[in-house]
Amino acid sequence: MGTRVLTVEDDERIRASVRLALEDEGWIVDEAATGEEAFEVFRRVQSDVVLIDIMLPGIDGFELCRNIRRISDVPVIMVTARVDTHDVVAGLEAGADDYLTKPFAPKELSARIRALLRRVRPSAPGHSRLVFGNLEIIPDEGKVLLDKQELQLTKTEFRLLCELAHDPDGVFSRGVLLDKVWGYGYFGDGRLVDVHIRRLRLKVEVDPADPQHVVTVRGLGYRLQS
Amino acid sequence: MTRLSFTRRIGIRNRILITFGTGATILSIVLATTTYGITKANLLDQRESTSINQAYINAQRVQRDLIREPSHFAAALEQLGSSDRLLLFDKAWSRSSPLFGPTQLPPQLQNRVLDDKVATRMIIDFRNSHSLLIGIPLPQIDASYFELNSLTEIENTLSSVRLALLLSAFITMVIGVSLGVIASRRVVRPLANAARAAREISDGRLDTRLEPSDDPDLQALSTAFNEMVATLQSRVERDARFTSDVSHELRSPLMTLSASIEVMNSRRDELAPRSQEALDLLVGDVIRFRGLVEDLLEISRFDAGAIKLLREDLNLEEFLRQAVRVSSLPNTEIVCEPSVSGVVIRGDKRRLARVIANLIDNARLHSTGNATIFITPPDSIASNSLFAANRNTVWVIVQDNGEGLIEGEYEKIFERFSRGGIAGSRSASEGAGLGLALAREHVTLHGGRIWAERRRDGLTGARFVIELAVESRPAVAL
Numbered sequence: 001m002g003t004r005v006l007t008v009e010d011d012e013r014i015r016a017s018v019r020l021a022l023e024d025e026g027w028i029v030d031e032a033a034t035g036e037e038a039f040e041v042f043r044r045v046q047s048d049v050v051l052i053d054i055m056l057p058g059i060d061g062f063e064l065c066r067n068i069r070r071i072s073d074v075p076v077i078m079v080t081a082r083v084d085t086h087d088v089v090a091g092l093e094a095g096a097d098d099y100l101t102k103p104f105a106p107k108e109l110s111a112r113i114r115a116l117l118r119r120v121r122p123s124a125p126g127h128s129r130l131v132f133g134n135l136e137i138i139p140d141e142g143k144v145l146l147d148k149q150e151l152q153l154t155k156t157e158f159r160l161l162c163e164l165a166h167d168p169d170g171v172f173s174r175g176v177l178l179d180k181v182w183g184y185g186y187f188g189d190g191r192l193v194d195v196h197i198r199r200l201r202l203k204v205e206v207d208p209a210d211p212q213h214v215v216t217v218r219g220l221g222y223r224l225q226s
Numbered sequence: 227m228t229r230l231s232f233t234r235r236i237g238i239r240n241r242i243l244i245t246f247g248t249g250a251t252i253l254s255i256v257l258a259t260t261t262y263g264i265t266k267a268n269l270l271d272q273r274e275s276t277s278i279n280q281a282y283i284n285a286q287r288v289q290r291d292l293i294r295e296p297s298h299f300a301a302a303l304e305q306l307g308s309s310d311r312l313l314l315f316d317k318a319w320s321r322s323s324p325l326f327g328p329t330q331l332p333p334q335l336q337n338r339v340l341d342d343k344v345a346t347r348m349i350i351d352f353r354n355s356h357s358l359l360i361g362i363p364l365p366q367i368d369a370s371y372f373e374l375n376s377l378t379e380i381e382n383t384l385s386s387v388r389l390a391l392l393l394s395a396f397i398t399m400v401i402g403v404s405l406g407v408i409a410s411r412r413v414v415r416p417l418a419n420a421a422r423a424a425r426e427i428s429d430g431r432l433d434t435r436l437e438p439s440d441d442p443d444l445q446a447l448s449t450a451f452n453e454m455v456a457t458l459q460s461r462v463e464r465d466a467r468f469t470s471d472v473s474h475e476l477r478s479p480l481m482t483l484s485a486s487i488e489v490m491n492s493r494r495d496e497l498a499p500r501s502q503e504a505l506d507l508l509v510g511d512v513i514r515f516r517g518l519v520e521d522l523l524e525i526s527r528f529d530a531g532a533i534k535l536l537r538e539d540l541n542l543e544e545f546l547r548q549a550v551r552v553s554s555l556p557n558t559e560i561v562c563e564p565s566v567s568g569v570v571i572r573g574d575k576r577r578l579a580r581v582i583a584n585l586i587d588n589a590r591l592h593s594t595g596n597a598t599i600f601i602t603p604p605d606s607i608a609s610n611s612l613f614a615a616n617r618n619t620v621w622v623i624v625q626d627n628g629e630g631l632i633e634g635e636y637e638k639i640f641e642r643f644s645r646g647g648i649a650g651s652r653s654a655s656e657g658a659g660l661g662l663a664l665a666r667e668h669v670t671l672h673g674g675r676i677w678a679e680r681r682r683d684g685l686t687g688a689r690f691v692i693e694l695a696v697e698s699r700p701a702v703a704l
Contacts, residue, residue, distance in 0.1 A: 011478050017485035024492055081474070082527070103481040103516055106488045186548035187576055190538065 005113065006030045006047040008038040008064065009079070010056055018051075021106030027113075035059035039067055042074075049113050052096070053079040054087060062094040069095035073154040075116035079104070092195035097156040098182060099189075115183035116156065130165045133226040135204055135213050137165050146204055156181065157200050160193075164214065164224035173221035197222055238417075242410035243403065250402020254395035265387050269380050274358060277375045278347060281360040285371040288313060289364045296367075310352075310374035314340070315367065325353070326374055331361075339363050339370050349377070356381060416444050420451060430531055432459040462529075469526035476519045480512075487512050521660040525642070528667045535574040535671060539697055542569050542620060546599060549579040553586040555597060562601040566620050569601075572697040577668045581676075584661035585624040585690050593628030593687060600625065604693060618696045619674075625681060625689040636678045640666045669694070 005027050009015045012033070019029040030045055032038035035056050042050065050068060054061035065076055078091035078099040088099055098112050130137040136145040139162050144151045153161065163180045164172060172180075178188035181196075197216075201208040217223050236244070284306055291298070291305075292315060303311050303322045310326035312319060319328050330352065338346040339361035347360045356377040363370050419436060426434040435455060436448040487509050494502055527533050543562050550558045582599075589597035600623040631639065638644055643659035669676040674694040681687045 011481075013482045014478060014485070017482045017489070020489045021485045024489055082523075103477045103484060103519070106485045186545075187552065187579060189536075191536070 003027045003048045003113075003117065004030060004045060005049045005051060006032065006038065006042055006045070007051045008032045008035065008056065008061070009051075009053045010034065018106060018109070022110065022113075025110045025113075035061070035064040035067075038064055042068060042072075047074055049116060050074055050076045051079065051109070051113075052076060053102075054091060055081070062090055065091065065094040065096055069154070073152065073158075075113075075155055077109070077112055077116070088189070089191060089195060092192065093199075095154070095199075097154065097196075098192065111183070118159075118183070130168075131226075132165070132168070132213055132224060134206075135226075137161060139165075144204065146206075151203050153200070153203060157196060157203070160196050160200060161204070161214075161224070164222060169223060169225060171217045171220045171223045177222070193222075239410040239414050242413060243406040246406025246409060247399070247403045250399045250405075253402075254398035257398075258391040258395045262384075262388060262391055266384055269383060270377075273375075273377065273380055274347065277358050277373075278360055281362060281371070281373045281375075282345075284311070284373060285362040285364060288371055289367055289369070292364075292367050292369065312372040313369060314372075315369040330374075331359070331372060335359065335361050339372070352376075416447065420447065423451070423455075427455055427458070432462060466526055466529040469522060470530065473519050473523040473526060477523075480516055480519055483512050484516060518660070521664055524664060525660060525667065528664075528671075533671060535577065537572050537574055539570050540573055540575055540578075542571050542601060542622070542694075543567060545571075545573075545575060545578070546582065546601065546622065549575075549582040550586070550599065552579065553583040554590055555586050555595070558586060558597050558599055560599045560601070563603065566601050566603050566699075569620050569699050570697045571620065571694050573672050573694070574668075578672070581665040581668045581692065582622075582624070584665045585692075587661055588690070589624060589626035589628070593626035597624055597626045599623065619693050620696050622692040622694065623689050624692075625687060627685060627687040630680060630686045631678060631688045639678060640676075665690075 003026075005022055007015060007018055007022070007029060009018065009031075010033050015031050015033070019031060022029050030041050030047065032041050035058050038050075038052070041047075052061045052064055056064070059067075061078060065078065068074065068076060075098075076096045078088075078094075078096040080087040080091060080099050080101055082088075082101060091099055097116055100109060100112060128138065128140055130139070134147050136148075138144075142158060144153055144158065144161065160177065160181050163177060174190040174193045175186065175188070177193045178184040178190070182188060182192060184192075197214060198208075201211050201214050204213055205211045213224055213226075215223050215225060287306065288303065291301075296316075303313055303320055306322070309322065311322040312326065312328060312331070313321075314328075321327055330350075332348065332350060335346055335348050338344050340363070343363040343365055345360075345362045347358060349356055350359050351357075352359075352374060358375045358377055359372065360375070361370060361372045416436075416439065423434050423436050432455065435452050439445050439448050487505075490497075490505055491509055494505060497505060524533075543560065546560050550556060550560065586597055600621075602621045602623065604619050604621050640662050642663040644662075666676050669692055672694060674692060676690065676692045678688055678690050681689055
């Protein structure tokens with residue numbers, strides 16, 4: 001079965017043109033005009049990626065994103081109006097994996113979707129189980145255990161954690177993580193990394209305010225430790 | 227004309243001060259002089275009348291004594307006390323004190339009393355002080371009586387009065403000047419407030435207002451001022467909102483356009499040659515249209531003051547390489563002087579990349595299609611070196627080999643939708659006209675400067691200089 005993309009956008013013409021462009025990529029496109037409708041469609045079909053415009057009538061994009069996050073770890077892309085408003089951070093905090101600003105080129109969108117759908121890079125032999133103190137990562141099964149309890153991470157959070165785990169005690173700059181996890185080049189938005197690290201800490205740290213595993217290396221980036 | 231410029235040079239504060247000071251001085255001088263004059267006249271009058279009365283009483287007494295006992299005329303003076311008195315009786319002078327004798331009597335007084343038999347008074351200098359001399363003829367016994375009353379007491383009183391008046395005049399003057407200082411401050415304060423408010427408004431804080439005043443005169447000013455600002459603000463905001471609204475509205479159809487064009491473009495080979503040509507035109511213009519809408523949105527956000535920079539430390543050389551790579555001339559050469567190699571600036575990389583992209587676009591459109599970027603330390607011999615010399619800055623120069631700029635229009639090209647300033651004619655469709663205006667807004671927001679100038683090496687072409695603050699320099703490698 002092919003990749004299914006759910007696009008949530010209230011402008012019918014934009015929806016139609018984006019559908020045409022995404023279908024050209026060989027993907028199956030489901031559409032919704034409102035947040036309520038989108039949630040219904042999402043529960044019915046098995047979407048692989050969800051594209052949400054923040055400006056929706058009824059429940060807005062943030063709310064829809066939070067609702068989807070409650071039941072799924074599916075990659076979500078937000079469509080925001082501006083780069084420098086708090087919309088971006090609010091969208092990421094609501095659980096989005098990436099964002100685009102309107103108007104975007106459909107090629108950008110498909111590149112973003114492909115980056116989010118990439119699989120975790122295969123673990124090196126002997127690394128099928130990575131242990132960092134009370135944190136345990138099993139990359140091939142997509143599982144993360146904290147004190148033997150399985151954690152619910154989104155696909156992007158999981159990939160971020162695996163990248164950090166790939167070189168234990170190595171320091172990863174924002175630029176490197178943007179490239180490895182999101183496929184962004186030099187001009188990627190560092191806030192993507194920062195917000196995802198924050199979200200990751202909420203899950204893998206006993207005390208997120210005093211992180212023991214995902215630590216910040218001032219001026220350099222992030223590091224995973226036992 | 228000279229008067230006008232003179233008063234203008236003095237300034238309203240000093241003028242008020244001078245007015246108050248002069249007024250207080252004149253007032254206190256007039257008051258003091260009048261008070262002194264009146265006091266002096268009164269005191270003298272009083273003294274004179276009491277002295278004259280006393281002298282008559284004394285003269286009567288002497289006369290009575292002499293009528294009764296003509297031989298004791300010396301004793302007649304003695305029983306009056308030890309004052310300075312003279313008596314001419316029977317062609318002989320008798321005196322009560324050895325210091326006061328007939329020689330001290332002024333001749334005209336002697337004439338009046340002795341010859342004309344008229345009672346006379348006169349102020350004379352006696353032993354270095356003023357004294358009142360009274361002469362009374364006593365015709366019944368053919369004698370003349372003279373009495374000298376010292377005015378020293380009055381003079382002492384008058385000198386204390388003078389001192390008191392001088393002191394109070396001085397105090398009045400000081401109070402006057404102080405009042406002047408206070409008044410001038412009070413008068414100037416609303417003006418200074420208005421000036422400060424006006425400055426804030428021109429700096430873009432359009433919500434600035436003057437404090438409402440209780441003073442009816444000032445209230446007219448502050449009300450008029452605030453109304454003006456409110457009108458200005460609503461007009462500016464309406465303009466900004468209009469641009470912003472238009473651009474926002476344009477984004478939806480633009481979104482549909484670019485998505486549809488992409489779908490068509492991926493089937494370009496299925497189209498007839500003429501349709502392909504039309505499609506290519508369409509694709510090109512949709513891209514340009516997108517750029518224009520993005521620029522408009524960005525500039526309307528500048529106007530609304532809504533831009534927030536996402537600043538981070540950037541290695542300038544590395545940043546420029548990346549910025550050039552995504553520009554319209556990805557092979558543009560970058561030349562970095564060793565002394566500024568590795569400098570770090572603090573900036574919003576995507577916004578600064580737009581600046582570089584816009585300058586490269588500009589070079590592409592207005593020259594033979596290539597540009598060179600130089601990273602240099604600020605040029606100390608540059609005309610505007612004052613700024614450059616005393617700050618830790620770095621220059622990024624985008625140089626082209628086009629026709630160069632028309633003299634006198636180096637600034638004009640930074641205006642919005644400006645098409646002038648560039649030598650040689652270009653097709654009207656080239657360039658949106660917002661690129662350089664945006665570049666300037668971005669650089670200014672970064673605390674830097676951008677300007678255009680002629681190439682320094684004598685060849686034709688323009689160079690755009692961006693001056694940015696250096697955040698840090700790499701440690702010198704040993």
